[in-house]
Amino acid sequence: MAGRFGKVAVLMGGDSAEREISLISGQAVLAALLAAGIKAYAFDPAEQPIWRLVDDRPDAAFIALHGGAGEDGTVQAALDLMKIPYTGSGVLASALALDKRRTTLLWRACGLPVPRSLLVTAGDQGPAVIAELGLPLIVKPVREGSSIGVTKVMRAEEFAAAFAAAATLPDGRHEEVMAEEFIMGTELTAAVLGRRALPLVRIEAPAGRYDYQNKYFTDVVKYHCPAGIDAAKEAEIARTVLFAFDALGCRGWGRADLILLDDGSFRLLEMNTAPGMTGHSLVPMAAKAAGIDFTALVLTILAEARCG
Template sequence: MTMGTKGSTTATTAMPAQGHLAPRTFGRVGVLYGGRSSERDVSIRSGAAVLRALREAGVDAHEFDPAMHTLAELEAARFDRVFCILHGRYGEDGAIQGVLETLRVPYTGSGIRASAVAMDKPTTKEIWTAAGLPTPAWLQLARDDDVGAAFARCGAAEFAPGLVVKPAREGSSFGAGKVGAGDRPAFEAALREAWKYDAQALIEERIIGRELTCALLGEGADTTALPLVEICAPDANYDYQNKYFGDRTEYRCPAPLDPALAQRIQDLCVRAYRAIGARGWGRIDVMLRDEADGAKPYLLELNTAPGMTDHSLVPMAARAAGIDFPDLVLRILAGARLELGA
């Protein structure tokens, strides 16, 4: 069992987004979508939207589903670059990035290391904490660890509002659940659910407050934070159904925040994105809690291949910044590159 604590913040300034290339310069483009993860259905929807936008923009784009085709077929397709819109395991965890590096096919999004780190929530939180970035207190618990000792540790004051239990390496809220303080049966049930998806569970302090997300484009000093989105889900439950299929969740973009506070959160997210070494694009989820000294943001996780469906948050934030969906997709595709030996 491992545990972490909260950090503090300092600000940075987001830089302008990079330009993008003319569609005909991209060559033969593969859109990698679907895959074998629990997020396959969402990836198929995201991939269809990306493929349609690329083709309408004049890009020679072709779909490729790694669950339906072999890696030999991927090599034989002779793509000049790929738009990787695989969500979750095998697509967002460094696995497909390693394949593409081996095949020497430039790809969108983060490289092997940053993808693997961002997919592993405890590792992400360790890096953020070391960098002085605020994230909720947490424990990491393996299937064979002492559940009783973990439950006792969760009786500490920092876990008083309750807990969120989730798989350490999973997305789209699969296997995640909320647990009231002191409710051991619910705690054990939540762990069993999380362990269905991963051998490691993340037990996190539940932050009661406003739910925000920050989309980011670019890399390094050229990273740009897009306008924040506030998520107002039914009963504050932004689960898989409310994320992708329901119509009861309200989205406010730009989020109605004091401009100075919004800028502080955006700057914090740029620092967090850069601390992981992410590139291309991503999205960081944030909780904002009112405390004695004012509203304080807490970083939850980084998604390195966020959804691109009609419910997705990155396209929503891009629209608020004056970037339509085809332009967003072209900007991301323009950043495709290799990381090793480049």
């Protein structure tokens, strides 16, 4: 089986705010490929130009980049030009999914359940935003992942600082900002593998703080898979997530985050087209519950690699 994949470049690292997590994901993917007997190697676009892949001549690229150019369609476009098949979604779907504001607008136009949200251009817009969305609310960068720059605003006087945290990220980049109504409920994530929705994962974070630190560097968050959700409701969520995945034009694999309310309704928050593959990551967790071990998961994702 290993021979069918040829030489594989595992793209990891990059220069986004999620570089640290990407390196962990990439090393896990690389180890799985090497253990499966595949001729794989690490490639970090932050350390050498992406065009060096022309000289390397890999048969495929496994994208383990998170955020920034690795998830916004830029790397995908470069790989298309080099005619190197790659994992995950293509250029347009990647760009749309990373942009949470446009994803929300598209999903709403498709009749899918999403929170109310507004684009915010200045920190002094707090009173108008709060009048529209109420408190508490969420302020976050439009194009970033791993909960980087995300703040739950409880009081009006916190809005300006929340806007600043979202507008200027830890790596110094400036970003568009959106405010979103806070949805109280159960945090769930729904992984998609090929044309299949994997079992839901229920996330139980201390005081609701499913932030960057708790996601990756502590063990205080509890994950439940199976999620303990009513079977009919889980099937409904799975159908909705697959529709949302298709609406964005995604392919290969991905992961939707959502909130289940006490009344049984739910709201889609975002779609990740290059999810994490770390020891704390949710797609491997869902795959394991479906009887797919980590190596099989990596090989399944790789088998769907293509251009265009």
